[in-house]
Amino acid sequence: MSSVADLSIRLEKLVGGDRVRAAESSLQDVAIGGRTPMTVLQPRSAEEVAEIVGFAAAEKLAIVACGSRSKLELGMPPQRYDLALDMTDLRQIAHYDPGDLTVSVDGGMPLNELAKTLAAKNQFLPLAVPCSSTSTVAGAIASGIDSTLRQQYGTARDFLIGAEFVDGTGKRCKSGGRVVKNVTGYDLHKLLIGSLGTLGVITRLNFRTFPLPESRCAYLAGFPTLEAALNFHAASLKSGLPFSDLELFDPEFGALLAGFLNKAGGSASESLVAGECHVFASFEGNAEVIQRIQSELRKRSEQANASHSETLDAQGSERMSGALREAFDLLRSVAPSVALLRIVLPQVTPGDLIELQQFAKKSSQRSAFILRACNVAYLALLADNEDAQTNAALEQVLSELFSRVEAKKGSATLLHAPLWLKDRISVWGTRRGDFALMQRVKQAFDPHNIFAPGRFVGGI
């Protein structure tokens, strides 16, 4: 291992002095769980990324690739962290073929900039992820964070059609292509989704794009009890109506949402009634489709004894959708100590959710809860102080929540938690039977274990 000074000199030779940052403030910008690298590099091209990775592989230096740094905390802090790659200078659109509904974009491109380009051609990418004002395309993919449009458009694996990346030997590789249907070779790009940068440095991503809908609208209904809200939610899902998003949230999350909307200005927060559980459904299509869905939802919400309900127009819908998109960001910063769990169950019954929620409340913690599309739920345990007793209660509740979810054949992941808690609880839950296979994949991509070692499932 080289000394820091020596390392900086050698890296400067590799990419130029202006691309190497070692000032404390720069290092703090990319800190993960209090751990900082020796230096931050800002490559200008995929070739430079390959050179840096090749160098790091030879020197056994651990690398973390960063975009906007908004989700660096996901997973565990890396066990080793020598170099941070600031990927934000790789931000070109390499190919955009509106006629084919495909786009090929550098990993460091901010999602909102890409959205503008696509919108100019009346298209969009259904990656409605948190930290949307800063998030980069590769960050959204590598983090695997939930998109609120999943109900209709699926996850990234449904519209990511190819990728270019640098593997752990410093070679530039690709998988997939730029056509919407392709089974040539192994689908390696799917492995990059949600891999937290542990397999390669993403330099370019190819997506299928989608036409912007004629219009988008939403429906919001409030219920006096969680059970009533869950019944409406289940009935809505069963109806087969095409929702782009369908979310249910408890009064605590509703209050957070109202606060967020108030801060942002506008009137959408008035639709949220304090103390109630809410179900939010957004949908898109032509005027007749919108009208039909609204009318069916109205009927169903009345049958489910909604205490109030309303149709949100395009603007109101966008504001509420935008706020819900930020649920992860909202929840992680709402209290001095937050443990944010992402729970997926094979089947979401009202009984299961009520049990989990009541269990979370038993610990005298505050909690906030949101049931998202496709049986994904976020449960945040909130503590106003970090004394020993509170911490012990938090840890105990969390451990039992993991056990209960796994007993129901579901999965739980700790998206956010104080560092001390991450050190005591496996953020990924119990190691699964296919862990050894994941290790083989990691070894194949990153034989020198230089990409974010320890950050991923089971310490990969």
Add this chain to the structure above:
Amino acid sequence: MPARCVNHYSEYAARNCRRPLMDPALIRELKSLLGPANVLSQKEDLLLYEFDGSVEKARPEVVVFPHTTDDVSRIVKLAAKYQVPVVGRGAGTGLSGGALARGGGVMIVFARMNRILELDLENRRAVVQPGVVNLDITRAVEHAGLYFAPDPSSQKSCTIGGNVAENSGGPHTLAYGLTTNHVAALELVLPDGEIVRVGSHHGDAPGYDLCGLFVGSEGTLALVTEITVKLSRKAEAVKTLLAIFNAVGDASRTVVEMTASGITPAACEMLDGWTLRAVEDYINAGFPRDSAAVLLIEVEGLREAAESQAAAIAEICKANHAREVRTARDDRERELLWKGRRNAFGALGRLAPSNYVLDGVIPRSKLPEALEQIHAIGKKHGFQIGNIFHAGDGNLHPIVLYDPRDTEQFKRAIAAAQEIIRMCVSLGGALTGEHGVGMEKNELMPLLFSDADFDLMRRIHDAFNPDSSLNPGKIFPLSEGCGEIRVRKTGQAAGVRP
């Protein structure tokens, strides 16, 4: 690039990978394990298994029919003990030689592992064995308004295990994606016999997307013994349109314009005049014989959405000189049109002793240009090439009719096929949209992938199948310098790097 091995397996085997005759002790052990009724080893019994739907040919030395995952694991362990390669096979309908025993050895036919193990209609999941026929999944759940979306043309006979191996598609892939988009979990048997489960019933477990890796890996990483599939909800309304054109160019420009205008139908299939006349001779599906091309377009969704999409599509067709746009009036008419599409390959099969169905993909905007080039390539090599394909996603299926007994003609057919696939790549497309690489296109892989790409794919391959004992000689080029995975010489298990 060295000459391909297509249909010259014996030559290839003699040169490269003929192992010594299989040890009879292995066959005895297999019979003892599975019972004699589940083991075939006589030459006449094996003949059926040397073919699939492709132009390739390779004979296994023994065929076995497991009933359980444990059977599969024990077979694999036995094969490993005798250093004999193993290839999995479903119904043998594949079109790229994926289920052929290129290295000889043991062929595991999953036909008797054909049970639907669990139906979870509430959560839209079915757990099935690999030998379940694709359409049987839909038949088992349609009473609940559900279906299994991937619909290869062979769906009445192809098995879900084969679909998973090849990541199969079908006409409705345009809206609903390939098999990979409809698989939540897999049970696998690795080359050492270990049984592992990947993915989860809910389809969203933390960790690398191993299902995404194994689906479409063409049996080169593991054998799939159980699949948890996602079921889809039947749409409230379906509209099926038949747009009739006097010029092929008008039909292809319609597809380009439809895509560019943001309309994504559930399916958009094209048949050229030559093909549709063959279909009419065969089953009388209602395609007008005097047309140059038809588009079979289907839209689905809420009634209101389907109506308006159908109207918008009809307008685009007319703007591109469709002479007529018909709408199927009922399910019977709709079924008839689809019957015509699904049986088109069979219809063409009546015109020549054999046909070679190609599978290439192009960016959709290049459709008119690609069809012109296919016509020119056919002319150059002396063939009338039919086109019946998934136009909406740019997945071409040119069909070359030939007589395999005529060696010179066969060589020309292969040359034309290769030229067409190269053309697809040169237009920005890919080698295969749904049939897989198999042993049909493995030598063409360097057109798309660099040495670095192959290095990584090889490391992934070796991470699971280090001795190339599973399905050797597939996906990776065997020629020197590309891929580095080739077939071992005499005395060693086939498919292993030298």
